[in-house]
Amino acid sequence: MDSANYGDSSSRFPTQGPLDQLLAAKFFVPTLPGTYFARPRLTALLDAGLQSQAILVSAAAGFGKTTLLSGWVRMFRPNDPHTAWISLDTCDNVPSQFWIYVLAALERCKSGISALPLTFLQKESQPAWQAMLTALINNLAQCSERMVLVLDNYDKITEPTIHALISFLVEHLPPTLCLVLSTRANLPFSLARLRARVQIQELRTEQLRYTQEETTIFLRKAVDFRFSEQDMQEVQSRTQGWCAGLHLAALALRGRSNPRDLLHELHGSQRAILEYLLDEVVQQQSSRVQNFLLQTSILDRLFPALCNAVLEQQDSQSILEEMEHANLFLSPLDEEHQWYTYHPLFAEALRHRLQQISPDNVSILNLRASQWYDSHLYENEAIQHAIYIQEWSRVTELIERIPSQSIWSRLNAPFWIEHLPPDVVRTRPRLCLAYTHALFWNTPSRITKDWLRDARMAWAVLHAREENATGITPAQKPEASTRLLGEIAALQAVVVGFYDGDAGATRAYCNEALTHLVEQQQAAHVQVTFAQSLAALSLGHFELAIQLLQAGNTAAAAEGDTALANICLTRASWDITMAGRLHDAWQFTEHTIQRAQTPDGHLPVTVCWTYARQADILREWNRLKEAQHLVEQAIQFGEQAEITALLPLGYTILLKLALSRGDLEEAARANQLLEDSWKRMPAPYCYALYSNVDQVRFWLACRDLERARQWAKNLEREEPLVSPLARERQGVSLARIALTESQPDRALALLAPLIVRAKATGRWAHVLEMWLLQAQAYQMRLQSQEALATLAQAVNLAAPEGYIRCFVDEGVQMADLLGRLKKQGHQGDSISYLETLLTAFDDAHEVQMRQAKKEQSDVSSPLLDLLSAREYEVLRLVAQGASNQMIAETLAISNDTARHHVSNILSKLGVTNRTQAAIRARILGLLSSAS
Structure with missing residues (x-):
């Protein structure tokens, strides 16, 4: 059929x-x-x-x-x-x-x-x-x-x-x-x-339970024998209204010369009654039907051709019809009576009996079922029957038979693999590779690296076995086997490039992959291109990275792999933003969304990456409400979809938005989420690239200079990151700290070489950011001419792309410099742009004043006056990160007293935790920036 x-x-x-x-x-x-x-x-x-x-x-x-x-x-x-x-x-x-x-x-x-x-x-x-x-x-x-x-x-x-x-x-x-x-x-x-x-x-x-009346109705329909009322009551008493027991009893009563004899034999538990009646019912059947019942009990659903394959016979259709006519606990599942199922209890009892009398046959029957399902393209059922009998070699064969380019999208693949013993998976390179793909976006990189290492080791063992078996020399390695090594190397390149920013290692893996991949392995080729772009990015070569991503997008789209094409395009929009081309980046994101959208207007969850990029662009254009809405959508998608790698980026944008609004309490909440997300996905390179600069800005905005200094000290003790781009980001943070500490010379010394390298590689967004810091450093040294000249360069660079927040977020000193630049009669087409910037400063100042008033009103003066001298001491220790135990030891008080003081402080400040207490206290001037 x-x-x-x-x-x-x-x-x-x-x-x-x-x-x-x-x-x-x-x-x-x-x-x-x-x-x-x-x-x-x-x-x-x-x-x-x-x-x-x-x-x-x-x-x-x-x-x-x-x-x-x-x-x-x-x-x-x-x-x-x-x-x-x-x-x-x-x-x-x-x-x-x-x-x-x-x-x-x-x-x-x-x-x-x-x-x-x-x-x-x-x-x-x-x-x-x-x-x-x-x-x-x-x-x-x-x-x-x-x-x-x-x-x-x-x-x-x-x-x-x-x-x-x-x-x-x-x-x-x-x-x-x-x-x-x-x-x-x-x-x-x-x-x-x-x-x-x-x-x-x-x-x-x-x-x-059947009532006495229902039992009577059932037996009169099921058995051609007139029982007395007393007989009916006895049946009800023995079966306790158990439907299956009544059904089995009715079957067992058929053909008996004196059905009443059976009633007296029914006793004991439901299990005992079931076993007894099952014997009675099954033994009444022909040996042909008995054999069919037992051997097909391993199937959840019965179909004639499937049953023929499992029993290796050709008369299953007639047996099923015969059993249905006899009402042997068999129910058709469709109107055409092609698919059937046993009553679950009946099937369970039959399977139990089969396991007792013929345990070896269980594996054989399940294997045949798996083979039939496989030949008729029921992938999941084929694998499940193999898993049931722990036929691991067949499970791996079935999974590995799925083409490489489609196994990653198989929803069941991770769960199939997790059913396998770990030692089986780790000896199968393709399974290790498939599992790594499933883990990539939501698992720490060390785990994905471990699986890829296992994939490579498993490949080496299998490849050596092939060579020993065939006598092939290393110069004649089987092409099919080395293709898989190419796929492993391609994914290793992506992992190292994305999480470590190690351009040398990434390029080495890329070269290895290209040595072994063939033209047909398009998905792996696009992965290599993507990894090459990551290597270029880590070195700060944005234009090369963008070109590579556009090539990857084109190749993936040509193969119909929209998901992979959109990953390339979204990644390109991030790089284009860092190259200073906001309008081009926005067009890329719009194209990505348009292509990802289904005909009925729905979008895949991976659009969260694109939403995050759009949110950051909108934030820079000072469209803060729109940006907030989009980043919240991105984070919601990322959290629900467990795309853990996205969350630090989303929380960083959330932090930047809160800082732009001057809402330090909201910034504190975003910062806590950010820190927690980096703990779940530790990646020093990614942290330096995407979050470090803004987290340092947050500490300085909260006047937590000590925290910023501690980060700088830790940086001196750590091994330098291999990525020049990541080191540049760290250098910008150090320059910002230096300006806060009134050390303009140090800031200028840090920025000068970074600006030269950024200009040479077209990192204009970073150049713009550093020029703004440089202008403030010159002004701090009272070198107004240099400050205004540097600022003029920044304005000329920023005007065509509509940058706003990078200026406004620098605060009052930047507003003063821009005002002086305007009065000086800045040449070019930037006068209206300067007016736009200065208006944005006025709007931001108004918002921040309202925020400050709100924060002041949240804690009334009478409440602040109630802070005792001891509570001020405790507050300073809380701000320094002291635990209750440390507070107690420092102030020579009990733990309970320390806990009581902390509780009072939180209540009086109107906050719920110690971090919020320290921030609120600094906002209200209760603590100095060094506290």
Whole structure:
């Protein structure tokens, strides 16, 4: 039978890729058995639950949960409400696969509702879970029609990530969605809030048990024998209303000359009854059917061709039809009766029996199932069956068979790899490489380097084995094997270039990669180009870096790899900004967003990088509110998507915006987030390049000169960074500290060589920044002519690009210099630009005055007067970073007394932590800048 007949994913779903491999059978509402009858007392409870936000049906195996729900939803009027059904199994413990099925099920009900959430799952490294759920919840909330989502067999789910996300969904359910969970076990998350709000309907074991009346109805439908009322009561007593027990009993009663004898033999626990009845039922079947039952029990879903492959026979279709007719706990999953499933309890008992009588056969059967799924392109099922029997070599073979250029986008790949024993993964170079790609944006570089080192070592071992086996000399290395080494070297080049800024090592890896890569490995070639641009950047050669990134963008776009092309283009916009071309950088970001946008207007989560770049440009153009909105969006995307590498950049821009507004308390919060983010992703080169200058500005704005001095002292003790660009950034920070300490000569000495090198390599944004510092240093030396001449150069450079904040953020002295430059009759087309700058100073001064008044009003004088002499002493120690223990020892007081003083100080200053207390105290003049 053609594969198109047994697994068509929804054609309405708007994306290709992982969705092509969805099993449509999982979406079918199970067919009702011939013995089904309505249970109005329970459907009335379910109907009442529709008015709530959630329904929980929880009971042990065999209490009729699935049959009850499938009968209930079949009573709905067409699309009132819309019903999305998913039959879960153990394969769904991969979070990305679980949510793909959820989105696909909802999409089958309402076209377009899952398009945006899906983009958050298709992120290159890790899916953006919270962003995905937030988008889904928002879309559902805007839907005008009611929907029911049934997650049947939820007890099959053991993955904590899925539980956490379902808990989040439960806590934020929109009124348009009723979530129905069917499970054998208690849920691993709390429903307390829904219960408190009376927004959940719960059906448990006692409600699901058959009543005496229901038992009578069932047996009269199922067994061609008239039992007495006493017999019925005995059945009810022995089975305790257990649906599966009744069903098995009905099967066992067939063909008995005296059915009443069986009733007397039923006793013991549910497990004992199950074992007994299973023997009775199975033994009544022909050996052909018995063999079929046991061997197909390893399958979650049965399809004739699949069963034929697993049993190595050709009559599965007729056996399935025979079993369905006999009602042997087999339910069709589709209207065409092609896909079937066993009752979970029945399947579990059969698997247990198979394991007892033929354990060796379990592996053989699962292997055949894996092979069938693989040959019919059901990638996930093929891998899951191999994982189940721990056939690690087959798992690795299946994963490694995925083409290199597409394995990185496989949502399941990291989870497949994590199922494998670490020692297996570390001996397979392609698996190590795939895992490194998944970790790149959200894991410290030392970990990605370790995996790449393991990839290289594994490659060397395998390559040596190949050479020894074939007798090939090093000069005749197999081309296919060395291609993989090229991919490893390409990613090593990117990691070293991005996180370390080591141009020499990066170029060496690039050269190695190019030695082994062939033309067809376009993705790896683009990685090499990207790494070459990073090497050029670390040396400060911006124009070369930009040219390389544009080439990478063109190559990736030609291959249809939009994600990789956009990474190149976004990176280029950062470099163009540092080259001083703000308008060009903005055009690059706009093009990136336009290309990334889907036809329905949605954007992938990776747009966070572009938003961050746009926010920084807008900040420089003094469009602070727009910049704030964009950077908050970028950070939100980055946090939700766990793109950890973005966060320090986003928090740095947040810090710069707070400093531009003169809001030191908000700056303190941003600075704390910034410091925490660098602790999660330690990278001294990246810190120096993107954050150091602005963090030093923050310390100086808070009058925390001691902190700035300590950073400078630490810098002297540390090994210098290999990147000239990073060292330039550090030099700018040192010059700024020198100016604060009234050391203009030192500042000029630091800046002079840096300006020469920056001009030589076209780093005009940096030249502009350093000219502004240089002008202030000259003015501090009373060299007004030199100061104004330097400032004039800066103005001429900045005017065409509309720079504003780099001038205004320098403060009053810069405003004075610009005013004098204007009065001097500055030549050229910059007069109107000077007026724009001076107006921006006036606006900034007004904003800062309002901020200062607000901060003053937040702490009234009477409260400040209440600070005792002892509390002033404690405050000075707090500002120096002393702990309660250190305060107690210094002042010869108890720990409790120190803690009490600190608590009083925080309360009187209206802050919540020690850092905020120190900043507020400096703002209010309670502490000197040296304190």
